[in-house]
Amino acid sequence: MTEYRHYRGGEWAPHTATFEVHEPYTGEVFATVAACDQNDAYLAVQAAAEAFPAWAALSAEAKATLFLRAADVVEKRRDEISRMLARETGCTIFFANFQQDLVKQELRQAANWVYLPKGEILQSNIPGTYSTAVRRPLGVVASFTPWNGANVLAWRAVLSPLAAGNTVVVKPSELAPVSAGLIVAEVVAEAGFPAGVVNVVTHAPGEAKAIADEFFENPEVRCINFIGSVRTARMLSERAGRALKRTVMELGGYNPMIVLDDVDLDYAVRVGAFSAFFHQGQICMNARKILVQRGIFDEFVARLAEKARSLPLGDPQDPATVIGPLITPDAVATVHERIQEAVSAGARIVTGGQNHGPVFEPTILVDVPASCTMSYEETFGPVVIVQPFDDVDEAIEVANTPLYGLTSAILTADTFRGLELAERIKSGAVHVNIPTIDDEIQAPIGGVRDSGWGRTGPYSLADFTDLIWVNAQSGQRHLPIG
Numbered sequence: 161m162t163e164y165r166h167y168r169g170g171e172w173a174p175h176t177a178t179f180e181v182h183e184p185y186t187g188e189v190f191a192t193v194a195a196c197d198q199n200d201a202y203l204a205v206q207a208a209a210e211a212f213p214a215w216a217a218l219s220a221e222a223k224a225t226l227f228l229r230a231a232d233v234v235e236k237r238r239d240e241i242s243r244m245l246a247r248e249t250g251c252t253i254f255f256a257n258f259q260q261d262l263v264k265q266e267l268r269q270a271a272n273w274v275y276l277p278k279g280e281i282l283q284s285n286i287p288g289t290y291s292t293a294v295r296r297p298l299g300v301v302a303s304f305t306p307w308n309g310a311n312v313l314a315w316r317a318v319l320s321p322l323a324a325g326n327t328v329v330v331k332p333s334e335l336a337p338v339s340a341g342l343i344v345a346e347v348v349a350e351a352g353f354p355a356g357v358v359n360v361v362t363h364a365p366g367e368a369k370a371i372a373d374e375f376f377e378n379p380e381v382r383c384i385n386f387i388g389s390v391r392t393a394r395m396l397s398e399r400a401g402r403a404l405k406r407t408v409m410e411l412g413g414y415n416p417m418i419v420l421d422d423v424d425l426d427y428a429v430r431v432g433a434f435s436a437f438f439h440q441g442q443i444c445m446n447a448r449k450i451l452v453q454r455g456i457f458d459e460f461v462a463r464l465a466e467k468a469r470s471l472p473l474g475d476p477q478d479p480a481t482v483i484g485p486l487i488t489p490d491a492v493a494t495v496h497e498r499i500q501e502a503v504s505a506g507a508r509i510v511t512g513g514q515n516h517g518p519v520f521e522p523t524i525l526v527d528v529p530a531s532c533t534m535s536y537e538e539t540f541g542p543v544v545i546v547q548p549f550d551d552v553d554e555a556i557e558v559a560n561t562p563l564y565g566l567t568s569a570i571l572t573a574d575t576f577r578g579l580e581l582a583e584r585i586k587s588g589a590v591h592v593n594i595p596t597i598d599d600e601i602q603a604p605i606g607g608v609r610d611s612g613w614g615r616t617g618p619y620s621l622a623d624f625t626d627l628i629w630v631n632a633q634s635g636q637r638h639l640p641i642g
Contacts, residue, residue: 164338166194166362167345169207170355173200179364181337184250184485184518185476193337195364201374204359208300208327209380211356216297216325223323224271229351231267234260241311241343246476249310249336250485253477255439259312266315266601273323273618288634295625297325298382298406302375305332306388307487308442310339313387318344318358320620321385330360331371335487337362372396376403383408383624390610408623409612412538413566414448415596416559418581419460420572421453428571429463435569435595436544437471437522440483445567445597448538449545451555457548461526464546465511468522483542485518495520495541502532536562552581560586565608569596
């Protein structure tokens with residue numbers, strides 16, 4: 161067990177209170193972590209504000225060098241960080257390693273983002289006018305980071321603001337404060353980032369409000385960058401509106417998958433299992449409903465159930481494990497409640513439906529009424545609804561019914577037809593013959609409708625900058641007065 165302080169102004173700051181973080185699989189104490197209060201958040205914001213002018217003015221070469229150093233640190237510590245992720249968040253070693261590899265890619269690509277154009281020359285109707293649109297960093301960005309995909313999403317919430325020239329204060333989830341924040345602080349400290357550029361403020365369960373209050377009340381914070389649930393996003397957006405602060409929101413998704421009857425069935429089953437059950441269904445990109453054309457429905461369900469039953473369950477630190485634990489006992493209880501609601505309304509469990517301690521079996525449901533919560537809300541667990549359809553128009557309508565719009569997938573032997581159908585899906589990403597879960601650093605990942613706004617990677621730089629009109633006249637301009 162390790163004790164962690166919070167990180168501000170380039171130092172591991174003292175604290176007066178702590179809280180315990182428990183491993184999802186064993187229930188053992190993983191770490192004790194600083195329980196910060198509003199004053200701690202204030203000091204972190206001030207440290208970020210003081211560091212901002214120098215960081216914004218730092219050369220692209222110097223920023224790029226720091227990002228590359230951080231990538232080297234992550235590469236050096238890959239196995240250690242992966243084991244820590246498995247213990248703290250319950251993700252499998254495979255997913256932990258995947259996150260580390262993605263973080264390395266993101267850090268190395270971010271080293272190039274600092275060289276992207278920061279503006280453009282505009283046409284002017286007035287002779288002798290030199291008109292430009294220039295991007296300038298906002299100042300301090302407050303980033304809320306989640307427990308699922310904790311490490312890669314923490315870096316995503318930090319790197320885009322930094323590459324745009326901002327400084328950052330991170331508030332990680334209390335369920336994974338190390339993976340979703342403190343490990344980032346360790347890496348930037350080892351890489352030699354200037355003091356105050358990255359700060360991490362942790363808090364005990366149920367104590368997030370004090371930290372959020374400081375972010376909304378402190379005028380130095382110019383943007384709220386949130387990755388998490390729609391319910392929390394609504395509250396944060398309301399407060400941000402009153403405070404006139406910019407927001408960037410990457411939220412949940414329902415992520416339908418449409419399977420046409422011309423598909424390679426073996427491939428469709430593998431894609432469906434990965435999309436539905438990867439990381440125990442605890443990723444915002446997991447498929448929650450698979451829509452299958454009726455002619456292949458029965459065979460698809462049978463094969464998917466066979467695949468689900470074959471997935472090894474157990475200790476996330478065992479390399480053979482595919483399905484590890486859910487994050488908390490409450491999460492297990494919620495999955496049970498959603499399944500029971502559906503079964504009581506007439507749904508049928510094809511396979512799964514039970515838990516073994518914190519590990520929930522991969523579960524397939526059919527005949528789920530549209531009125532059930534699971535039919536329109538994401539359920540964070542290894543549970544998927546499989547539903548037949550007769551014609552494509554019906555499938556598109558069902559896919560677009562939930563108000564989410566993060567990602568989706570279409571499986572068909574006719575790729576061009578899949579691309580045509582993709583235009584009709586209301587989603588921030590539509591993957592043709594690819595799982596609903598896909599992640600490339602250079603892609604504009606983000607949601608539409610209730611799945612949020614803003615994008616990742618180089619596309620995100622616009623979200624974390626102000627566009628300023630800089631206009632200059634050569635000589636004297638003729639004026640209508642004077």
